[in-house]
Amino acid sequence: MHLQFCCMVTRINMDCNGCYRKVRRAFLDMKELEAHLIEKKQCRVSVCGKFNPRDVAIKIRKKTNRRVEILEVQELNINDEQVHHEDKPLKIASNTWNLESKLKPV
Secondary structure, eight states: OOEEEEEEEEEEEEOOOOHHHHHHHHHTOTOOOOOOOOOOOOOTEEEESSOOOHHHHHHHHHHOOEEEEEEEEEEEOHHHHHHOOOOOOOOOOGGGGGOOTOOOOO
């Protein structure tokens, strides 16, 4: 089966620092993920890599014993050659990263 490059946003309840560490360790142990971003206050986790979103959600559920809710999945059509030769980093869109509206012109 050919895996496509995906970006997935999930909601995982993280009440305390122990929960945060458990979720972080679970994502670090997964080799198919290239990048992850944990937003502790919003209880959101964004991950990117070549994976099947359903399989990753099931693995995280089993490792952390936390409910995993998939909020959004973006499948990107990128060739393997383009992934390694691009100079621009991949931008993950999130509603909480709206920094331009918070910055005031001087």
